[in-house]
Amino acid sequence: MMQTQHPTVTPAAPPGVQVISPLREAWRVFRGNKAAMLGLVLLSCIMLLMVVGPGLYGVNAFDIAGAPFTEPFVQQQLWLGTDYLGRDILAGMLIGGRATVMVGLAAACITVSIGVTVGSLAGYFGGWVDTLLSRLTELFQVLPTLLFAMVLVTLFQPSLGVVVMAIGLVSWTGTARLARAEFMRLRHLEYVSAARAMGARHLRLMLREILPNALPPLIVSATLIIGVAILFEAGLSFLGLSDPNVMSWGYMIGANRRNILECWWAVSFPGAAIFLTVLSVSLVGDGLNDALNPKLHLR
């Protein structure tokens, strides 16, 4: 068997020239992007509130904290008012982000895993594998996303796990197409042929040679998918299709949906939280896009 270990050669920089790693260069570009930094700061604040907020505030979001329909900014203890059952909105806002963001992250993980697996196999092997997997992708593209997720959640009972699976199952096709295109482009490049000539197996070529170079666009799309997944979870919850035992922003909106006019705050505040979270995630995603794919600048 031939040796598959590559000698790593680090080109020595001429004296007086500073070598900048690609990662540091990407961070420099990202840091210079005001919108992206705003998104990052906003996102960090939201995360911080979510992690330490519930502990500091110390009110159970499912407990009855006061009279139903208490208006916000009126009572000292109930800053953001109460919902139709008298539950504290602020407590729900603080803890509800955890489930929403976790669902978003988990669904994005599933989406990217399925998408990259399908796309990389199709793009790397080509031929009948590509035909088969592309047809499969096309089939899933035909299913109406939200409706299909609604059906899945209804048939298998709404729990966080099912919601995550449903979102993952309906949204992987875009990532698969992206990964396929990247693997197709890269598999014919000389450095891949060189590695193949050195005896590298398929798995090594795919994971160690091609994947790292296909990563930048995939990372960007994964970031954007987190935002889409959060919106998706919120939409399902709004329709009443979320886990009723877990407090999430989406659940708050869904539970108070029928009383929009009586207590607008119970729906508007969680909605605003979702909006700000998705906005900050997509600002970061756009910033990453500029930083990692400099060729696409000004598109």
Place this chain on the structure above:
Amino acid sequence: MIQLLVAVIRRLAWAAGLVVAVLAINFVLIHAAPGDPASVIAGEMGGGDTTVIESIKRAYGLDRPLHEQFVTYIGKSLRGDLGQSYTYSKPVSELILDRIGPTILLVLTALIFAIFAGTLLGVFASRKPRSLLSGAVTVLSLVGYAMPVFWTGILLVILFGKVWPIMPIAGMRDVRQFGVGGWSAVVDVLHHLVLPAITLTIIYLAQYSRLARASMLEVLGSDYIRTARAKGLSEWVVTFKHALRNALMPVVTIAGLQFGNLISGAVLVETVFSWPGLGTLALDAILGRDYPTLLGILTFSSLLVILANLLTDLSYRWIDPRLRGK
């Protein structure tokens, strides 16, 4: 010409294959869900003992082997028989035909406004990529993308239902106007259409303006645009005749996809405004555990997507001669 014909026939055959595949997925879903269909049906009818369940199994053919059931299901669906609704005791296909009108009215109105305004915004923004307008388009698309669509709708409901009540916030007709026909009925429906259509337009507008801007920026950098300018053509002609025509392709693609996916797009908006379309029908079916209706809507909307994709694909070949043989 023969090449084009062969390509079209292959495309049609693939579309037919997709239809069968979608039906297969539906079939698998029904049988993979926890609880067997017969007891679910019996439950919906108010519970039942084993003899009732056995008779239901016979009536629905559930006692047959799976592959036989599958063939029957496909055959029935292809003939347009999507089963009976538990809740409404009506054929599902009839229910869908009753509710498709309002959904098409809502989605088409929003799409037309969004494509028109979004393309114009995108075109003007692309002319000066660093201008104020261009920045505004970017902000608009970011905000429109991040706003949960139902939240936008709810904000409009609060604004026009509570703060400044000048617009109807629910339904498609005024209760006092039932039975009234003619122009006043049209005006009434249009009045009810305003808020849901605005909600949906905001979301679509964000996508189209961004798409048109990106697509125009790419086209405006190409050689033939420089040639057109060098010939001394006016900027107006260069922008709208030479650039826009080529920049429209991605817009056409997304419009086709979105029209096909119209039920998914409308379900949240329809729910906020109690718009009597397919989206609210789907939600009612979920709340009432009316599986035939729910799966019927899923089948029907997948068919719409397949049809829309087919039309988009064929229109490409018509627009762009280079694609004809592919």
